[in-house]
Amino acid sequence: MGLIVNGKWVDQWYDTDKSEGKFVRQDSRFRAQISTAQGSQFKPEAGRYHLYVSLACPWAHRTLIFRKLKQLEDVISVSVVEAQMMENGWEFGESGDPLYHLDHAYQLYLKADPSYQGRVTVPILWDKKTQTIVNNESVEIIRMFNSAFNELTGNVDDYFPVAQREEIEAVNTRIYDTINNGVYKAGFATTQEAYNDAYHTLFDSLDWLENRLSKQRYLVGENITEADWRLFTTLIRFDAVYHGHFKCNRNKLSEFHHISNYVNELYQVPGVKETVDLEYTKIHYYASHLTINPTRIVPLGATQNFDAPHDRDRQYF
Numbered sequence: 001m002g003l004i005v006n007g008k009w010v011d012q013w014y015d016t017d018k019s020e021g022k023f024v025r026q027d028s029r030f031r032a033q034i035s036t037a038q039g040s041q042f043k044p045e046a047g048r049y050h051l052y053v054s055l056a057c058p059w060a061h062r063t064l065i066f067r068k069l070k071q072l073e074d075v076i077s078v079s080v081v082e083a084q085m086m087e088n089g090w091e092f093g094e095s096g097d098p099l100y101h102l103d104h105a106y107q108l109y110l111k112a113d114p115s116y117q118g119r120v121t122v123p124i125l126w127d128k129k130t131q132t133i134v135n136n137e138s139v140e141i142i143r144m145f146n147s148a149f150n151e152l153t154g155n156v157d158d159y160f161p162v163a164q165r166e167e168i169e170a171v172n173t174r175i176y177d178t179i180n181n182g183v184y185k186a187g188f189a190t191t192q193e194a195y196n197d198a199y200h201t202l203f204d205s206l207d208w209l210e211n212r213l214s215k216q217r218y219l220v221g222e223n224i225t226e227a228d229w230r231l232f233t234t235l236i237r238f239d240a241v242y243h244g245h246f247k248c249n250r251n252k253l254s255e256f257h258h259i260s261n262y263v264n265e266l267y268q269v270p271g272v273k274e275t276v277d278l279e280y281t282k283i284h285y286y287a288s289h290l291t292i293n294p295t296r297i298v299p300l301g302a303t304q305n306f307d308a309p310h311d312r313d314r315q316y317f
């Protein structure tokens with residue numbers, strides 16, 4: 001775990017000294033867009049882009065789901081970093097960097113921008129043509145996958161419909177702050193107060209979500225939208241990782257009837273379960289975060305069956 005400082009990798013845990021023990025996530029820095037717009041440097045082209053992911057990472061997981069749902073598997077290649085992230089950050093191992101056979105993800109960041117400073121995160125959407133990072137922000141990557149390649153694939157499924165954008169964004173904002181990033185705020189807090197705040201805000205939001213999902217099948221409208229997928233990748237990891245490792249333990253997610261049925265439904269959407277690997281995920285979190293779990297012992301639970309029948313196809317008012 002570390003970051004790039006003045007062109008060099010430095011092994012360093014998150015610094016919470018200046019934020020009263022609170023974990024503050026760094027903004028993603030590569031923010032270019034793939035688009036057909038005139039003058040666009042990055043046009044949608046089959047075989048041009050490569051996605052680097054960790055199967056443990058909820059942010060990267062979103063991009064894998066969109067790659068599946070939008071039938072981009074033959075258009076955008078993918079590779080997976082090693083489960084453990086130790087003193088050199090994300091490691092590529094034998095198959096993690098099929099393009100340049102680099103050892104570490106930080107080398108890829110420096111290849112894209114030798115002056116890059118900061119943390120080295122996944123997902124990374126790489127352009128093989130100009131040999132740079134197009135974008136390393138999952139929200140923007142899934143939106144590109146949602147629409148930029150439609151003409152190439154013929155898949156016009158839309159998870160961010162114009163008519164619902166405002167409501168989707170409002171829901172996303174609360175869910176990002178209190179749930180997606182909320183579990184990290186609890187887990188990476190270094191003072192009791194910062195942890196307490198994150199814990200209460202997280203479970204207030206899960207109570208709100210349980211109520212919302214008792215009245216409607218999906219977060220927004222009558223179909224699955226990006227809001228559901230953005231939430232799903234955090235929820236699927238909850239009992240296996242966040243409940244124990246990040247101390248988000250007021251309840252297990254399986255104790256929320258509507259939320260857990262909702263997770264099962266999303267898991268059972270064709271193609272999605274192939275993007276989930278909770279064993280790899282547990283190894284990543286428990287064996288990489290030495291500050292939180294110095295013994296690196298990976299717990300054997302929680303046993304969950306996301307293939308169990310769900311009740312989400314019932315009538316809603």
Ligand SMILES: N[C@@H](CCC(=O)N[C@@H](CS)C(=O)NCC(=O)O)C(=O)O
Nearest residue numbers: 057058059119120121122136137138
């Ligand atoms: N805002 C980014 C966050 C990506 C992110 O933080 N990924 C984590 C893995 S779950 C990471 O690579 N962390 C490495 C680090 O912070 O040093 C996104 O949504 O893409």
